[in-house]
Structure formats: structure tokens, C-alpha cells
Amino acid sequence: MRRPDVPPMPALEATELRRYAVRRRERTIVVTALAVSSVVVVLMALGFWAFFVRTLSDPGSPALxxxxxxxxxxxxxxxxxxxxxxxxxxxxxxxxxxxxxxxxxxxxxxxxxxxxxxxxxxxxxxxxxxxxxxxxxxxxxxxxxxxxxxxxxxxxxxxxxxxxxxxxxxxxxxxxxxxxxxxxxxxxxxxxxxx
Structure with missing residues (x-):
């Protein structure tokens, strides 16, 4: 049942439905790519941090x-x-x-x-x-x-x-x-x- 204050949604043609589906898929791909790249950036930052901590805590010479x-x-x-x-x-x-x-x-x-x-x-x-x-x-x-x-x-x-x-x-x-x-x-x- 439709609410009286919301206008009815116009009927969409097949091409408009396809465009809507494509835009939604593109948006999903962009959001997924951003999430994956964020995870990769965080992992790389952690890797660099671990490398530098190891490098700084392990001096160039183990001399006494x-x-x-x-x-x-x-x-x-x-x-x-x-x-x-x-x-x-x-x-x-x-x-x-x-x-x-x-x-x-x-x-x-x-x-x-x-x-x-x-x-x-x-x-x-x-x-x-x-x-x-x-x-x-x-x-x-x-x-x-x-x-x-x-x-x-x-x-x-x-x-x-x-x-x-x-x-x-x-x-x-x-x-x-x-x-x-x-x-x-x-x-x-x-x-x-x-x-």
C-alpha cells in the first residue's frame, strides 16, 4: 500500500533499468576497490613500520x-x-x-x-x-x-x-x-x- 505523501514511482523503461543496474554495479566496484586498496595500504604501512623497527633495533653493526x-x-x-x-x-x-x-x-x-x-x-x-x-x-x-x-x-x-x-x-x-x-x-x- 502506497503512502499518500509519497508520489508514485514512474515506470522505468528497460534502458533506464539497465543504466540504473550498471551505475549500481559501478558504485559497488568502486566501493570494493576503495576498501581493498585501503586494506593494502594499511598492510603496507604495517610492513614498512615492522621493517624500520627491526632495522632501527638491529644496528648496522652487532659490535660490542x-x-x-x-x-x-x-x-x-x-x-x-x-x-x-x-x-x-x-x-x-x-x-x-x-x-x-x-x-x-x-x-x-x-x-x-x-x-x-x-x-x-x-x-x-x-x-x-x-x-x-x-x-x-x-x-x-x-x-x-x-x-x-x-x-x-x-x-x-x-x-x-x-x-x-x-x-x-x-x-x-x-x-x-x-x-x-x-x-x-x-x-x-x-x-x-x-x-
Whole structure:
């Protein structure tokens, strides 16, 4: 039964019915295509996000940084691939986020290969400040920049390092005591590009 306020629908011809059906099908196709493409875009965004999270959480180098303290002498050993060379070492006070020392361009081959005496200006082309602080900060953040353009960093609790038994030629790391050879034993050196 027809409502009195709604005019009757005019009779449609066969061609108009076909056009109406085609438009409705086209609209359905467009809506479906938009829904599918939205899902594809979301999946691609999730894939890129997962890729970048993995890339950022898995640094270019799985190298460790080790440290040893012998009296007043503090030495860092940065694990690296044979073709890599150290450009700079920076030491930060982790508590205050203040840089306490920096050494640029180690002068010896051992230094360029990652054996880095801290606060020894004569071992670097440039360093600042000239001397070691009278007391080491409780927590040191050591960053080693290497060529080709990557770096490694580690935070050391100085009290923990001083308590550790570290034999000669070995270094304390967050994964335990390691020798220089073990620190340089990086499994994927073949992926690192040559300088």
C-alpha cells in the first residue's frame, strides 16, 4: 500500500533499468576497490613500520664495546670489522648528559682498529678537554663513530666495571668479559661496505 505523501514511482523503461543496474554495479566496484586498496595500504604501512623497527633495533653493526680500568687509565675496545676505522670517540656522563671527553682521528693503527685510550690526547689528532676528570662519573656513555658511517655505543656502570675481574688483554662488556679478538669477531662483516 502506497503512502499518500509519497508520489508514485514512474515506470522505468528497460534502458533506464539497465543504466540504473550498471551505475549500481559501478558504485559497488568502486566501493570494493576503495576498501581493498585501503586494506593494502594499511598492510603496507604495517610492513614498512615492522621493517624500520627491526632495522632501527638491529644496528648496522652487532659490535660490542668493552672497557677496562687500570688505576687511572681507562681503555675502551670497540669491536669492528677489518675494513672499518674509528673516526671519533666520545665519553658522556650518562647522569647529566654532559660530554666529558672527545677524541678525534686516532693516530695509531691500534686506535683506528678500536683500541682507544681515553683522556690520552697524544693518541688522537684532536681531543678535548685535555685531562681526565679527578673522579669518573658514576655512569659513562661511550660512543665510537666509525667509517664507513656507523657507530657503536655502550653505557658503563663504573662501580660494576671496577668490581669485575678483567684479565690482561680483556675488556668488560654487558655480555661478560671478552678479549679484543672476541670483540672483533663480528659475524656479519661481509655486509659492511669497504671504506
Amino acid at each position: 664495546v668493552g672497557i677496562r680500568i687500570d688505576g687511572d687509565a681507562v681503555t675502551v675496545k670497540s669491536g669492528q670489522c677489518p675494513q672499518d676505522r674509528v673516526r671519533r670517540v666520545e665519553v658522556w656522563d650518562s647522569d647529566t648528559e654532559r660530554r666529558v671527553w672527545r677524541g678525534d682521528d686516532p693516530l695509531t693503527e691500534e686506535g683506528r682498529r678500536g683500541l682507544l685510550p681515553l683522556w690520552e690526547g697524544k693518541a688522537y689528532r684532536a681531543s678535548s678537554p685535555a685531562g681526565q676528570p679527578s673522579e669518573l662519573p658514576a655512569t659513562l656513555d661511550v660512543t665510537v663513530d666509525q667509517d664507513p658511517a656507523y657507530g657503536v655505543s655502550e653505557v658503563f656502570d663504573i662501580a660494576e666495571v671496577r668490581r669485575a675481574v678483567v684479565p690482561p688483554g680483556s675488556y668488560w662488556t654487558h655480555e661478560g668479559v671478552r678479549t679484543a679478538e672476541q670483540l672483533d669477531g663480528i659475524p656479519d662483516c661481509g655486509n659492511s661496505s669497504s671504506p
